[in-house]
Amino acid sequence: MKVLVPVKRVVDANVKVRVNADNTGVDTANLKMAINPFCEIAVEEAVRLKEAGSASEIVVLSIGPKASQEQLRTALALGADRAIHIETDEDLVPLSIAKLIHAVQQKEQADLVILGKQSIDGDNNQTGQMLAAIGKMPQATFASEVKLDGDKLVVTREIDGGLQTVNLGLPAVVTADLRLNEPRYAKLPNIMKAKRKPLESLTPSDFDVTLKSHQKVIKVTPPAERSGGVMVSSVAELVEKLKNEAKVI
Amino acid sequence: MAILVLAEHDNASLKLDTAKVVACGQAIGGEIDVLVVGQDCGAVASEAQKLSGVRNVLVADSASYANHLAENVSDLMLAIAADYEHVLAAASSFGKDVLPRVAALLDVSQLSEVIEVVSSDTFVRPVYAGNALATVQSLDDKKVMTVRSSAFDAVAFDGSAELVTLSQDIAPQVEFVTQSLTESERPELGSASVVVSGGRALGNSENFAILEQLADKLGGALGASRAAVDAGFVPNDLQVGQTGKIVAPDLYIAVGISGAIQHLAGMKDSKVIVAINKDPEAPIFQVADYGLEADLFDAVPQLLEQL
Numbered sequence: 001m002k003v004l005v006p007v008k009r010v011v012d013a014n015v016k017v018r019v020n021a022d023n024t025g026v027d028t029a030n031l032k033m034a035i036n037p038f039c040e041i042a043v044e045e046a047v048r049l050k051e052a053g054s055a056s057e058i059v060v061l062s063i064g065p066k067a068s069q070e071q072l073r074t075a076l077a078l079g080a081d082r083a084i085h086i087e088t089d090e091d092l093v094p095l096s097i098a099k100l101i102h103a104v105q106q107k108e109q110a111d112l113v114i115l116g117k118q119s120i121d122g123d124n125n126q127t128g129q130m131l132a133a134i135g136k137m138p139q140a141t142f143a144s145e146v147k148l149d150g151d152k153l154v155v156t157r158e159i160d161g162g163l164q165t166v167n168l169g170l171p172a173v174v175t176a177d178l179r180l181n182e183p184r185y186a187k188l189p190n191i192m193k194a195k196r197k198p199l200e201s202l203t204p205s206d207f208d209v210t211l212k213s214h215q216k217v218i219k220v221t222p223p224a225e226r227s228g229g230v231m232v233s234s235v236a237e238l239v240e241k242l243k244n245e246a247k248v249i
Numbered sequence: 250m251a252i253l254v255l256a257e258h259d260n261a262s263l264k265l266d267t268a269k270v271v272a273c274g275q276a277i278g279g280e281i282d283v284l285v286v287g288q289d290c291g292a293v294a295s296e297a298q299k300l301s302g303v304r305n306v307l308v309a310d311s312a313s314y315a316n317h318l319a320e321n322v323s324d325l326m327l328a329i330a331a332d333y334e335h336v337l338a339a340a341s342s343f344g345k346d347v348l349p350r351v352a353a354l355l356d357v358s359q360l361s362e363v364i365e366v367v368s369s370d371t372f373v374r375p376v377y378a379g380n381a382l383a384t385v386q387s388l389d390d391k392k393v394m395t396v397r398s399s400a401f402d403a404v405a406f407d408g409s410a411e412l413v414t415l416s417q418d419i420a421p422q423v424e425f426v427t428q429s430l431t432e433s434e435r436p437e438l439g440s441a442s443v444v445v446s447g448g449r450a451l452g453n454s455e456n457f458a459i460l461e462q463l464a465d466k467l468g469g470a471l472g473a474s475r476a477a478v479d480a481g482f483v484p485n486d487l488q489v490g491q492t493g494k495i496v497a498p499d500l501y502i503a504v505g506i507s508g509a510i511q512h513l514a515g516m517k518d519s520k521v522i523v524a525i526n527k528d529p530e531a532p533i534f535q536v537a538d539y540g541l542e543a544d545l546f547d548a549v550p551q552l553l554e555q556l
Contacts, residue, residue: 214358
């Protein structure tokens with residue numbers, strides 16, 4: 001089973017972003033960038049499937065600016081076999097990304113695509129589902145457990161009321177939830193080895209995919225600030241304030 | 250043009266989220282139809298007929314829809330989408346699973362977690378864990394979007410929509426195995442007016458019992474931070490945050506939660522936030538209306554006593 005894992009370069013999860021002065025986006029210049037945490041979990045799962053003998057090869061893919069190659073190198077250091085970078089400086093919507101991933105999947109003949117359930121910048125939670133629709137594949141979103149059983153993939157999903165288990169035929173799309181696994185750290189020798197692993201660089205025009213413009217960001221604004229609260233000194237004062245001032249109990 | 254709202258239900262009863270998504274539909278303006286997909290879901294359909302301002306309730310009732318799997322629900326929606334300009338669902342695990350698939354089948358983009366309607370093609374949605382709000386105009390002929398239900402007030406149940414039965418039956422392409430739902434008698438986290446949440450500081454799952462008592466006393470729901478879920482104190486469907494549930498109750502009580510960006514993303518639109526934490530530097534105090542610097546094991550029992 002060949003596994004394709006798309007990864008995204010995003011602002012590090014612990015950085016608090018600020019909206020820029022002209023309200024066109026957030027300031028990302030000079031911010032620490034990292035592999036999207038959900039993508040990291042997807043890479044880890046692919047590596048574990050390979051270690052369990054279920055996956056034969058792991059190809060990682062990133063679509064974005066040249067600097068995304070850093071995140072591909074990170075994924076290679078974590079255990080992926082080779083990487084594909086589709087270089088574009090355009091900000092593509094998930095639908096366009098899904099079309100490009102589908103083109104790569106076809107070219108690579110990958111049986112399973114594991115993605116993160118959402119990127120922590122756009123918070124869209126769409127790409128995996130769209131890829132599954134475009135490729136007419138079954139999907140298991142928000143996965144917290146993935147096993148290969150014969151020619152079927154058994155996936156446990158996190159749903160609002162609890163957990164759900166489904167069986168998927170291959171090829172299939174899985175999106176990773178936080179609790180799927182605990183990603184490993186890349187060791188120094190693996191980081192050195194990753195520098196010599198193959199990384200193929202392509203552009204969107206290398207694929208027979210038409211991308212169109214779907215939406216326009218009119219403006220980006222900071223959310224309303226909460227006004228500073230008060231510190232109370234005792235439980236009695238807290239109860240009094242909740243009853244008489246806030247009137248919520 | 251008309252608006253299609255995908256109903257959220259468990260085959261037995263309609264979830265309140267649907268009434269909130271209908272409210273978003275009213276803000277857009279146009280005839281609203283509600284789609285109920287499931288098995289033996291007649292009761293859900295009659296409940297949906299009462300939703301205020303709804304024209305038709307479309308019902309697709311078949312064994313193949315029993316488990317609401319995205320593959321066949323999205324194919325069904327594609328089959329009826331021609332009549333609608335807007336396709337809406339709640340940003341729940343069900344809506345998030347199905348709707349992007351519908352959008353891709355229609356070859357249009359999707360807007361996720363819409364919190365405000367500016368016009369029939371322009372909407373506001375949070376990005377970067379709620380640290381920025383993007384106003385986005387859709388250039389597609391169909392607008393497919395998930396709606397953050399906590400941002401809209403539910404419509405009343407005083408309507409009388411027409412019932413329309415759909416005959417398309419789309420066989421499941423995925424084999425459903427099992428489902429295990431967390432049993433609880435407390436109100437649902439997403440719609441509760443009071444939420445009591447605990448974090449890592451609770452120490453173990455037994456200690457969560459005191460928060461359960463507090464939640465019960467206030468008639469509220471129990472929530473948790475990711476740290477508490479990862480440590481195995483409570484099941485993960487109680488997680489509040491960017492990757493868990495987004496809540497906006499009247500009162501949110503955060504007990505032993507530091508207040509990481511990812512947690513704040515899930516609760517900072519609550520009307521009143523109370524934080525109980527023994528670390529005066531905890532970021533949660535920056536968003537709390539009332540902060541109490543105290544050991545939760547002293548404060549929570551006292552609170553229980555005084556309520």
